[in-house]
Amino acid sequence: MIGYKRVSTKAQDAQLQADALAEAGCARVFEDKASGKNIDRAGLLAALDYMREGDTFVVWKLDRLGRSTKDVLTIAEDLHARGIALRILAGTLAGSYSPKGEGKFFFTMMVAFAEIERDMIVECTRAGLEAAKAQGRTSGRPKAMTEEMIAAAKARRAAGESYGAIAKALGVGQATVYRHLSE
Template sequence: MATTHHNLVGLARVSTDTQDLQLQLDALTDAGCGRIFQEKVSTRSKDRPGLAAALDYLRPEAGDTLCVWKLDRLGRSVKDVLTIAEDLHEHGIGVRILTGTLAGSYHPTGEGKFFFTMMAAFAELERHMIHQRTMAGLQAARAQGRLGGRPTVMDADTLAAAQARRAKGQTPTQIAKALGVSRATIYRHLTDESA
């Protein structure tokens, strides 16, 4: 692992408003981060404004490295961390982890490349396992006479009611509201019928 840190860009993250970023901010400042992005993001939110801003700011040509206090601050799940690590690798951005089991600096070249290679391997393994579980679940459902996929909201009776309302001159918005389905569903099914 290289000890040169080039230009460190920090990312501090907590999951709730009651948690404090100060410990992470102090550690990132002490590590020499010239710029630190912050976010307070619920574990259920997919929106990561601090991470997005940091990734936009990072410049591979300048040798920038994304710095986090601990690996779990990079992502909320193994899948998140793997996806972010793959993205950093593809863009030639290094990552530095200040504390924890994987503390160190990793760059997409040299010795640090092993870290990214392992992350990519874990990501591939996780995708394969998810695919296998999905296929097994679908096969089990078919064996019980069920089909996979999202259930339709437009059964034959609902479609007949929609067609009758359309024939009476009701708009798709009125039909959707009356039947308790989305306008897009009405448009899709009525267009399919007329085609």
């Protein structure tokens, strides 16, 4: 059994996937820290190249394999044609992929539903962010300096005070003062 784990960004952790793949008995695990939008992922390509007939390709959840119905089905069909089984450990499609008859139909429908679900999540997130913006709320990290602090920093700088002294007086970093005064 050959495992594959993927997270979308370097800031994310794949430990949950790693634990599940180890518990499933994967002899080797390949990894990517990249979006599932493209199939040109180094870890995925290395795993697909490494596997031989009789192996089982194991992923934690179907969405770790890919985001689009077409890409996931292409990978699954390629695996089947090479005599490699596909096993999904968690989620709606937990189990092994059967590329025949009802199994193929069910797999195809569930992959399509997973893609639609992701699209709906993205759409809802965008709508929520736009609604919050329309109400004057912003997302992300709060600004380090208020308008009053910037005005005070400008006055202190005009009086000849150093960036370091201004930063200390305002309780922010020197780079923050420099950045706000140079804008």
